[in-house]
Amino acid sequence: xxxxxxxxxxxxxxxxxxxxxxxxxxxxxxxxxxxxxxxxxxxxxxxxxxxxxxxxxxxxxxxxxxxxxxxxxxxxxxxxxxxxxxxxxxxxxxxxxxxxxxxxxxxxxxxxxxxxxxxxxxxxxxxxxxxxxxxxxxxxxxxxxxxxxxxxxxxxxxxxxxxxxxxxxxxxxxxxxxxxxxxxxxxxxxxxxxxxxxxxxxxxxxxxxxxxxxxxxxxxxxxxxxxxxxxxxxxxxx
Amino acid sequence: xxxxxxxxxxxxxxxxxxxxxxxxxxxxxxxxxxxxxxxxxxxxxxxxxxxxxxxxxxxxxxxxxxxxxxxxxxxxxxxxxxxxxxxxxxxxxxxxxxxxxxxxxxxxxxxxxxxxxxxxxxxxxxxxxxxxxxxxxxxxxxxxxxxxxxxxxxxxxxxxxxxxxxxxxxxxxxxxxxxxxxxxxxxxxxxxxxxxxxxxxxxxxxxxxxxxxxxxxxxxxxxxxxxxxxxxxxxxxxxxxxxxxxxxxxxxxxxxxxxxxxxxxxxxxxxxxxxxxxxxxxxxxxxxxxxxxxxxxxxxxxxxxxxxxxxxxxxxxxxxx
Numbered sequence: 390x391x392x393x394x395x396x397x398x399x400x401x402x403x404x405x406x407x408x409x410x411x412x413x414x415x416x417x418x419x420x421x422x423x424x425x426x427x428x429x430x431x432x433x434x435x436x437x438x439x440x441x442x443x444x445x446x447x448x449x450x451x452x453x454x455x456x457x458x459x460x461x462x463x464x465x466x467x468x469x470x471x472x473x474x475x476x477x478x479x480x481x482x483x484x485x486x487x488x489x490x491x492x493x494x495x496x497x498x499x500x501x502x503x504x505x506x507x508x509x510x511x512x513x514x515x516x517x518x519x520x521x522x523x524x525x526x527x528x529x530x531x532x533x534x535x536x537x538x539x540x541x542x543x544x545x546x547x548x549x550x551x552x553x554x555x556x557x558x559x560x561x562x563x564x565x566x567x568x569x570x571x572x573x574x575x576x577x578x579x580x581x582x583x584x585x586x587x588x589x590x591x592x593x594x595x596x597x598x599x600x601x602x603x604x605x606x607x608x609x610x611x612x613x614x615x616x617x618x619x620x621x622x623x624x625x626x627x
Numbered sequence: 628x629x630x631x632x633x634x635x636x637x638x639x640x641x642x643x644x645x646x647x648x649x650x651x652x653x654x655x656x657x658x659x660x661x662x663x664x665x666x667x668x669x670x671x672x673x674x675x676x677x678x679x680x681x682x683x684x685x686x687x688x689x690x691x692x693x694x695x696x697x698x699x700x701x702x703x704x705x706x707x708x709x710x711x712x713x714x715x716x717x718x719x720x721x722x723x724x725x726x727x728x729x730x731x732x733x734x735x736x737x738x739x740x741x742x743x744x745x746x747x748x749x750x751x752x753x754x755x756x757x758x759x760x761x762x763x764x765x766x767x768x769x770x771x772x773x774x775x776x777x778x779x780x781x782x783x784x785x786x787x788x789x790x791x792x793x794x795x796x797x798x799x800x801x802x803x804x805x806x807x808x809x810x811x812x813x814x815x816x817x818x819x820x821x822x823x824x825x826x827x828x829x830x831x832x833x834x835x836x837x838x839x840x841x842x843x844x845x846x847x848x849x850x851x852x853x854x855x856x857x858x859x860x861x862x863x864x865x866x867x868x869x870x871x872x873x874x875x876x877x878x879x880x881x882x883x884x885x886x887x888x889x890x891x892x893x894x895x896x897x898x899x900x901x902x903x904x905x906x907x908x909x910x911x912x913x914x915x916x917x918x919x920x921x922x923x924x925x926x927x928x929x930x931x932x933x934x935x936x937x938x939x940x941x942x943x944x945x946x947x948x
Contacts, residue, residue, distance in 0.1 A: 406699075413702075416690035416709045417921065420929020421936075422683065422716055422730075429710035436703050443699075450698050474932050529942065530935025537931070618755055619697040625813050627698040 393501040394558020395446045396462065400600055401491075401502070401559075402442030403463035406453060407608075408484060409435035410615055411471050420474050427519055431481070434512040441505050454619035458609050459602040466548035466596070468608040472541065475527055475534065479541030481520035486573045487552045487566070489513045494561045502559075521577050528581025539583050546586035548596040556600055651852050656782035659725040667851055670844065671781050672726050673742070674853065676733045679719035680744035684737075684918050686712045688752040689761060697755060704801055705758060711794045718787040725783045738923050745769075746904065747834050749912030756809055756816075756823035762802015763876075764824070764831040764869070770795050771865045772835065780852040803872065810877045817877075824873070825881045832896075833904045835862040866894050 412432035419425040443449040466484060471477050492513055495506035527538040553567045578585050588595075598604075619627075643662040650657055657663055686709050693709065696702035720730040736742040747765050752758065773795065776788040809820035836842055836858040848854035856864075866885075873880050884897035906912065 410694060413693045413706055416693055416706070417683075417686040418925045418928075420925070420932035422713055422720070424932075425683075425686070425713035426710055426717070429706055429713065433703060433706050433710065436699065436706065440699050440703070453699055454697075474929065526936050526939040527932070530939045531931065533931050534935030534938075614694050618695050622697070622813060622815060625697075625816055627701055627808060627812075 393445045394556075396557040396600075397502065397559040398442045398446045399452075399462040400556045402439050402446075402452075403461050404467050404484075404488075405435040405442065406439035407461070407463045407611070408467040408480075409433075409439060410611065411467065411469075412477070414471050415477070424474075428477075431516050431519065434509075434516065438505070438509045438512070441508075442502075445501075445505075450619070454616045458604055458612055461602060461604065461608070461612075462600050463604075464548065464551045464596075464599040465605050465608075466545060466551065466599075468599070468604060468611060469545065469548065470607050472544075473537060474523075475537035476541040476544065478520055478523045478527060479538065479545050481516065482524050482542075482574060482577060483545060483549050483552075485513055485516040485520050486577075487549075487570055489517045490566050490569045490573070491561060494566065498560060500560050524577050524583070525581045528578070528583040535582065538581065542578065542583060543586050546588070550595055551597045551599055554597065554600055651780050654778075654780075654852070656785060657780050658782045666847075667853075668726055670848060670851070671784065671853060672723055672728050674844075674848075675719055675723045675726075675784055676728070676736070676742050677744060679716050679723065679733065680737045680742060681748065682712045682716040682719060684744040684748045684922065687918055687921055688748055688750070688914075689758060691752050692755060692758050695755070696758075701805070708762075708798050708801065711798070715791050715794070718790065722783040722787045734926065738919065738926060740910075740919065743908075744918075745834060746907045746912060747830050748918060749907050749915045750826070750830055751914050753826075754819050754823060756806065756819040757827070759802045759805035759809060759820065760823035760827040762798050762800075763806055763872070764802075764827050765834070766795050766799040766802060767869065768831045768834040768865050770799055771861050771868070775855040775861075776853075778852075778855065784853075803876070806876055806878065820876075821878055824878050828881050829899065829903075830907075832862055832866070832899055833901075835859070835865065837901065837904070863893055866896050870894050 409432045412428050412435070415428045415432075416425065419428055439453075440449050443452045446452075466480065469480065489510065492506040492510040495502045496510050497503075524538065527534040529535070552570070553563050555563055575585050596605075644664065647657065647661070647663055647667075650661070657667075689705060689712075690709050693702065693705055696705050720733060723733060724730065733742065737744065747768075752761070770792060773788055773792050777785055777792060779785045779788065806820050806824070809816040811817075836845075839845060839857045839859045842858050845854060845857060849857070870880065870885065882897045884895060886895050888895045907915070910916075
C-alpha cells in the first residue's frame with residue numbers, strides 16, 4: 390500500500406475538522422435535547438476522522454492550530470456559519486451524501502485511505518440518515534419549516550460544485566461521485582416536497598477554491614477563535 | 628388492575644401508606660405504578676427536575692470552551708462530556724415523566740424561573756483551566772452528592788443515577804487530568820490552573836446546600852430515603868477527598884484554615900460565605916440571567932423545528948394507518 394497523498398489527507402481531514410467545529414457550535418443551542426446529543430455525536434465522529442486523516446501526514450495539533458487560513462484545504466461548504474437548524478440540516482444532507490459515496494469508493498479500493506474510509510463509512514451512514522430524516526420532517530412539516538428548509542438548500546447550493554473538483558492523489562471516480570450525489574439528494578429533496586436547486590442565479594458567483602486555500606471571509610474568524618488559545622502559549626502541551 | 632372507585636380508594640389509604648412505609652423501611656424500591664404519598668411524589672419531581680435542569684444548564688459554561696479547546700484530543704473529550712450532559716438531562720426528564728410530569732412542563736417552569744438548577748452554573752468559565760476545575764471540583768462534588776442516590780427509594784431515579792454516576796466519575800478524572808497537565812506545564816499554565824481552583828473551590832463547597840440546621844427539605848427526604856446523608860456530612864467527605872488530590876496536583880486550596888484534625892479524623896475548614904450562596908440563589912450571581920436567557924433563546928428559536936416534527940408525525944402517522 391502506497392503512502393497517502395498529502396493533498397488528499399488534508400482535503401478530507403480539513404473538511405471533517407472544520408465541519409466538526411461548526412457543528413460543535415450547536416452545543417447547548419439545539420432546538421430539542423435529542424438534537425444536542427445527535428449533533429454532538431456527529432461532530433465527534435467527524436473530529437475522530439479528522440484526527441486520523443491529519444495524523445497520516447503530520448502532527449494533528451500543529452496542522453489544526455498552526456496553519457494559516459490559506460494553508461487549509463477544506464471546501465467552502467463546510468466553513469459556512471451554522472445558520473438556523475434548516476441551514477445546518479441542508480449542509481448535512483449535501484455533505485454526508487458526498488462523504489458516504491466518497492468513503493464508500495475509497496473503502497472499496499486498495500489505496501492508503503481505505504482503512505480509515507471503511508471505519509468512517511459506518512459513521513457517515515448514520516449522519517446521512519439523520520440529515521435525510523430531518524430534511525423530510527422540515528420539508529414536509531409546516532409552511533414555515535418548508536420555507537426555511539428550501540432557503541437552506543438554495544443558499545448552500547453554490548458551494549456544492551466544489552465537492553467534485555479533483556484532488557491530487559485522491560483516487561475516486563469523480564463522475565460517478567457526482568452522479569450518485571445528484572441522485573441521492575434529489576430523491577430525498579423530492580420526497581420532502583422540496584425543489585432541487587438548479588444552480589446559482591445567472592451571472593451569480595459559484596464557490597470554489599477551498600482545495601487551493603481560497604476561503605470565504607467567515608473562515609478567518611472561525612480559525613481565530615479555534616486557534617487563539619493554542620497560539621497564545623507557544624510550545625505548551627495541553 | 629384496580630377497580631376501586633376513588634371514594635373507596637381513599638378508605639384504603641392507610642393500608643397503602645403502610646405498604647409504602649414498609650417498602651421504604653425494607654430498603655426496597657418504590658416503582659412508578661406503586662401508591663406513594665403526594666408529598667413524596669412532589670418532592671421527587673422537585674429534586675429530579677432540579678437535577679435535570681442542572682445538567683442542561685451545566686452544558687453552557689463548558690460548551691463555552693468547545694470552539695477554543697487547545698488540542699484536538701481535549702476538544703473531543705470536552706464535546707463528549709457536553710454530549711453526556713445532554714444525555715443525563717434526557718434520562719432525568721424521563722425519570723420525572725414516570726411520576727406524571729412531562730419534560731415540556733418542567734422546561735416551561737425552568738424558563739419561567741419557577742424551578743431551580745444548581746447555582747454553581749451561575750459562575751462564568753473565564754479560562755480553559757475552568758473546564759478542568761469544573762471536572763475536578765464541580766463533578767467531584769456532584770458525585771459525592773449523587774452516589775448515595777443510586778440507592779434512593781424511587782426505582783427509576785436510582786437506576787438513572789447508576790449510569791450517570793459512572794459517566795460523572797469519568798468526567799471528574801478527565802478534569803483532574805486536565806488540571807494536572809496545566810499544573811505541570813508552563814508557569815502561565817500553572818497560574819491559570821491555580822486561578823481556576825481559587826475561584827471554584829468555595830462555590831463547589833456550597834453545592835452541598837445550606838448547613839444541616841438550615842436545610843428546608845433534608846429531614847423529610849432522609850425519612851423517605853430519597854436522601855441518605857446530611858449536607859454537612861457530604862461536604863466534609865468531599866473536603867477530605869480533595870485535600871490530598873490538590874497536593875498531588877501541586878495546587879493550593881484557597882482556605883488558610885484547612886488543617887487535619889486528628890481527633891475527628893477529618894479536615895477542619897474555614898467558614899463558608901453563605902451570604903454569597905443566598906445572593907446567587909436569589910438570582911444575583913454573575914450568570915443567572917445569561918444562562919436562562921440562552922436556554923429560552925434556544926427553546927424559542929427551536930419552536931418551529933419542534934412544530935415541524937409534530938406536524939410531520941401527524942401527517943405520516945395518519946398515512947400509515
